[in-house]
Amino acid sequence: MPEMKFVSRRDWGARPLVSPASRNITPAQGGVSIHWEGSKLGEYAHDVCDDRVRGIQRFHIDRRGWADVAYTALVCRHGFVYEGRWIGRRTAANGTNTGNDGWYAVCAIMGQGDKATPEMKSGIKAAVEHLWAKGARRRVNGHRDHLATDCPGNELYTWLRAGMPVGGEPEPPAVEQPLKRMCVLGSREGERQTVAAGAAESVRFAVEFVDPDDLHEAEGASVVPRAAGEYVLWARATLDGLRRGDRVRLRFSRHAADRGFVSEIHGEDRLGHGRALDTSLHTIDRLVPADRLHFQIVNPNDYPVTVVSSEFRLAR
Ligand SMILES: [Zn+2]
């Protein structure tokens, strides 16, 4: 068992919690799921790692509205294991209730295009074995085993499926998993988008977490499916300013390059309750490459509403 280089919450400067995450987790029935942070981080130095973990915690609490950083533990490229929600706390990272009810979540602080260092792999393995020793079922999987996502990337996924070999143990053959066509986009942190009174606005996405096929043009609202087929569409938005009892409509829509909006693919109304509204929309639809897909907020009210953060996923 590799030795665990542990960084406690006090050591990394975790924020004190108003209300800690739920204790409702049964890891003896699940196991441990591996994640990555998602965006390309490059070869960062260890003196930024505390700050990165604090940033992830801040994002999860302030932007997602979660009780704490979503992960049980986080591992940097230098192999340090950062204490997240830790043992006995339900996670918020695995994307499904079943995933969060039963599986711990360990996040590799790396993303698309980064390579996992041997130290990082040792750290992940040490964290997983520690969680196994503390009662998690001796199973490990990837976030993508819970739902359609690229997380934790092909390299880590292949490695964990091969039993997490480290330090001289034979490396798994570099088998590229056939990647689902997948696109995960987000708004830039802190960027707000106003939807004027009576307007329909396409939500802009400026951060590409996953988009190997270039389905999304940089800094835009359009996602263009590369091949015809059935796609899962999922989008989330946090809206500010919608008054209690008033409605907005969320919709996926088809657009034409020259004519703009063509038709609604799927839409649903959402009711304001006087606080920031965190809401999502999903559907499955057949799309063709000529479709320019948008996620729109339609505001029928006589005052503007603001998109505080948003996320979009397309998968097939
Ligand atoms: Zn993940």
Ligand SMILES: [Zn+2]
């Ligand atoms: Zn580090």
